[in-house]
Amino acid sequence: MRRSALSRLHPASSYALGGSILLLAFLTKDPFSALLLAAGAIAFDGEVSGAPFAAKRLAFFAALTALGAVTNPLISHRGVTVLFYLGASPVTGEAAVYGAVSGAMLANVILWCEALFRVLPPDAALVFPGKVLPRTTLVFTMAIRFVPRLMTRMRQARAAQAAFHPEHTLKNAFLALQTGVALTLEECCEIAAGMEERGYGAAKPSRYALYRFRGRDGAAVFLTLLLTSLSLAAYCLGAYRFTCYPVLARSGHWAWYALPAFLAFLPAAAERKEKLQWRSSK
């Protein structure tokens, strides 16, 4: 995990902001929102990890968009603008645009997921559910960790077993699997017992909190929720409606794009501000 302005926020704020951006990236199906969101993600990557990394991300976005633009017209012949013929099939401009937008949307979701995973503290995701549903949260985290843990334990069991059963047979593999499963489940029980000893999920938890909700966190949550609800309202009212077939058509006022733009560039702007503050306080 990288230290950044976003990771220093309270998890409630940083996860709300990240979740809102991802929601918009999933929902909006128009090229303009897609471009804005991608620009925001690449700017954020540039602030956190440097310009060369951002350039790589930009190349990834461009490649996926281009791939969509090239492949879709080969499969779909919808649209009325025939660009050229490939054999007997027409290649239409509308199908190319549709493919490009789909590629850009997919790239956006990947870009933002990667950027957020790099800066958001993974343990923080459990702070809230852990307070409300301690048991479910613990089981959930254990389930997530089960497979990677099992793989490690299985490898260890196989390595130890190889000393006296060196041959690679199905029987030996099953033995290793059996041992691995037993070890992993035992470990889960130990963790659960240890958590209980420490008072996890007890009726009255201590006042200690790893993350503090400060004033700027409140401001960030408020701003995020305001922008997101406005964007969603605009989305529902058709402000970002964009259709490719049979002809390219867009509806809604351009001003509405300020909302997703603001949201997308918020993480990058926070990062920039933090950097400037550090520089001036040195």
Add this chain to the structure above:
Amino acid sequence: MKKILRLLLPAAALLLVILAILWQNGVFSPQKDGEAVGTVKLSVRCDRALASPDLKEPVRAVLPEDGVMAEAEVTLYENDTAFSVLERYCRAQKIALSSKGGTRWGVYVEGIGALFEFDCGAQSGWMFSVNGSFLSKSAGDASLTDGDEVLWVYTLDLGKDVGSHAS
């Protein structure tokens, strides 16, 4: 060496996929027209679609108001069918024609221009008739003779609304 292989394999896979798509689109088997043997009258009509309340506004906007998408006297070549005549005309007029070849019933026309099957409900799509009669075979198998009238018509109800008794 390993690095090169790791790069080459996906590239080769991608190339294969592209070649397969190109082959599907008939790039490697260009059809040659035979000799001209006469003319046929080709019409493409979408009146029924315009009358349907299910037709989406963006599609309606690009369709001709009188429902006549094409009406022309076209040259008939050897081995021409109801489909090949339409295909040649669309190509000359830069109309996007979407068709599926190689189905169990032969070639199938999904869409002509902006108007596609299912655009006006589950029973809607393109049908063809030769000299007023709807044939119960693929358009790719319906051979033509000089002076025939080929009509491609959009139906809302599997042909019942345009005078087909076959369905």
